[in-house]
Amino acid sequence: MKILDKKEIAQNKILDAAYEVFVGKGYSDTTMDDIVKKSEMSKGAIYHYYSSKKDLFLALIDHWETYSFPDFYTKNKKNKSASEILKDITDVVYDVYMTKKHVFLAEVEFWSLANKDNEVKDKSKVLYEKLLFLFELVLKKGIREKEFKDINTKVVAMSILSSIQGINWFCLFDDSTVDAKLYLDTSMDLLINSVKRKGF
Amino acid sequence: MKILDKKEIAQNKILDAAYEVFVGKGYSDTTMDDIVKKSEMSKGAIYHYYSSKKDLFLALIDHWETYSFPDFYTKNKKNKSASEILKDITDVVYDVYMTKKHVFLAEVEFWSLANKDNEVKDKSKVLYEKLLFLFELVLKKGIREKEFKDINTKVVAMSILSSIQGINWFCLFDDSTVDAKLYLDTSMDLLINSVKRKGF
DNA sequence: AAATACAGACCGACCAGTCGGTATATTATG
DNA sequence: CATAATATACCGACTGGTCGGTCTGTATTT
Numbered sequence: 246m247k248i249l250d251k252k253e254i255a256q257n258k259i260l261d262a263a264y265e266v267f268v269g270k271g272y273s274d275t276t277m278d279d280i281v282k283k284s285e286m287s288k289g290a291i292y293h294y295y296s297s298k299k300d301l302f303l304a305l306i307d308h309w310e311t312y313s314f315p316d317f318y319t320k321n322k323k324n325k326s327a328s329e330i331l332k333d334i335t336d337v338v339y340d341v342y343m344t345k346k347h348v349f350l351a352e353v354e355f356w357s358l359a360n361k362d363n364e365v366k367d368k369s370k371v372l373y374e375k376l377l378f379l380f381e382l383v384l385k386k387g388i389r390e391k392e393f394k395d396i397n398t399k400v401v402a403m404s405i406l407s408s409i410q411g412i413n414w415f416c417l418f419d420d421s422t423v424d425a426k427l428y429l430d431t432s433m434d435l436l437i438n439s440v441k442r443k444g445f
Numbered sequence: 446m447k448i449l450d451k452k453e454i455a456q457n458k459i460l461d462a463a464y465e466v467f468v469g470k471g472y473s474d475t476t477m478d479d480i481v482k483k484s485e486m487s488k489g490a491i492y493h494y495y496s497s498k499k500d501l502f503l504a505l506i507d508h509w510e511t512y513s514f515p516d517f518y519t520k521n522k523k524n525k526s527a528s529e530i531l532k533d534i535t536d537v538v539y540d541v542y543m544t545k546k547h548v549f550l551a552e553v554e555f556w557s558l559a560n561k562d563n564e565v566k567d568k569s570k571v572l573y574e575k576l577l578f579l580f581e582l583v584l585k586k587g588i589r590e591k592e593f594k595d596i597n598t599k600v601v602a603m604s605i606l607s608s609i610q611g612i613n614w615f616c617l618f619d620d621s622t623v624d625a626k627l628y629l630d631t632s633m634d635l636l637i638n639s640v641k642r643k644g645f
Numbered sequence: 646a647a648a649t650a651c652a653g654a655c656c657g658a659c660c661a662g663t664c665g666g667t668a669t670a671t672t673a674t675g
Numbered sequence: 676c677a678t679a680a681t682a683t684a685c686c687g688a689c690t691g692g693t694c695g696g697t698c699t700g701t702a703t704t705t
């Protein structure tokens with residue numbers, strides 16, 4: 246656990262506050278005064294650390310990563326098959342959905358912001374590249390171990406990503422006719438079933 | 446083709462202008478003066494037809510439907526198998542992606558707006574229910590004709606929806622390492638492959 | 646004459662950022 | 676080591692510009 250210096254503590258305080266408001270209001274409707282109130286710091290203090298509202302929200306993209314899927318990168322995967330890992334990923338997503346729904350709502354807001362601002366878009370894209378790279382690693386493991394067919398890992402990684410992002414829809418529209426867990430599990434099962442070699 | 450009266454013509458003019466600005470700026474950053482300029486109508490005229498900015502944007506949700514997927518509901522489907530229809534849907538989505546990318550960008554903006562406003566959320570949800578219902582009809586056709594396994598049509602309809610919504614990601618992040626057409630086709634093939642009965 | 650459609654100047658509320666001021670921490674100097 | 680000077684951290688009142696909505700006036704239709 247890294248020891249933070251005073252500056253980082255202050256910045257995290259600001260970012261946490263900004264994040265909390267951002268999740269419900271998006272970028273434009275989040276005012277600096279909202280962040281002042283939430284952070285219990287002054288406007289002058291906030292502007293000491295961030296030169297502008299936009300600068301702050303660019304920093305928030307990286308900060309969002311700390312809330313999102315840390316478990317994706319740390320789980321011990323050596324003794325699991327590729328399909329088991331994919332199912333674990335689904336479990337992690339569901340767990341985040343149940344405990345930190347704001348992560349997905351924030352993603353929606355970052356998408357909207359990325360639509361308006363190329364810097365946000367470029368920064369967000371880096372996060373996605375990391376995620377897609379991880380999914381590809383899993384798929385390649387499956388291919389290497391003969392569990393999976395010889396598939397285009399980049400395209401299938403994108404299919405995994407979109408299945409997971411379907412959760413954003415649940416966060417927004419809270420559909421009670423379909424259970425989110427059932428959706429996630431089914432989607433991943435459908436995908437695994439197709440990429441798996443017969444007789445495996 | 447319905448004959449529009451003068452009021453409807455004026456309203457469509459306003460909505461078209463609002464839509465065009467909204468797609469790039471979202472709700473909050475779209476000003477009424479933006480819409481004044483784009484529509485070449487006066488503010489007074491716009492407020493004659495819509496009582497508020499929000500009222501205008503609520504109307505825009507229905508208006509968005511006219512841009513989105515009219516072909517989904519009109520294609521002659523009687524002589525096609527369920528999987529063929531699903532592939533047709535994919536083709537329509539790709540066609541819209543290539544010719545009317547703004548439809549997906551607007552969806553992202555509506556999602557963000559739905560996050561902030563329950564009226565928008567409820568209205569958007571109606572559109573999604575129509576789409577999901579359509580997907581379910583196709584899946585049930587496949588089950589009825591013994592092409593598909595006995596699957597949970599609601600959950601799989603949701604999987605189809607999220608695969609299609611993966612295109613939003615392409616619109617935003619314009620990934621050149623994965624081809625959007627290849628993504629759509631592959632995703633749908635993976636799904637069809639899993640729900641299809643063996644030996645079909 | 647009354648109703649509807651439209652125009653555009655205007656206004657109060659709002660907000661990102663500024664800046665003079667105070668408090669605290671760090672560095673320089675004798 | 677003590678003090679002065681400088682840098683950093685923080686505060687909050689203030690400001691100019693923006694924007695949703697109003698409203699008086701004009702034009703057109705019923």
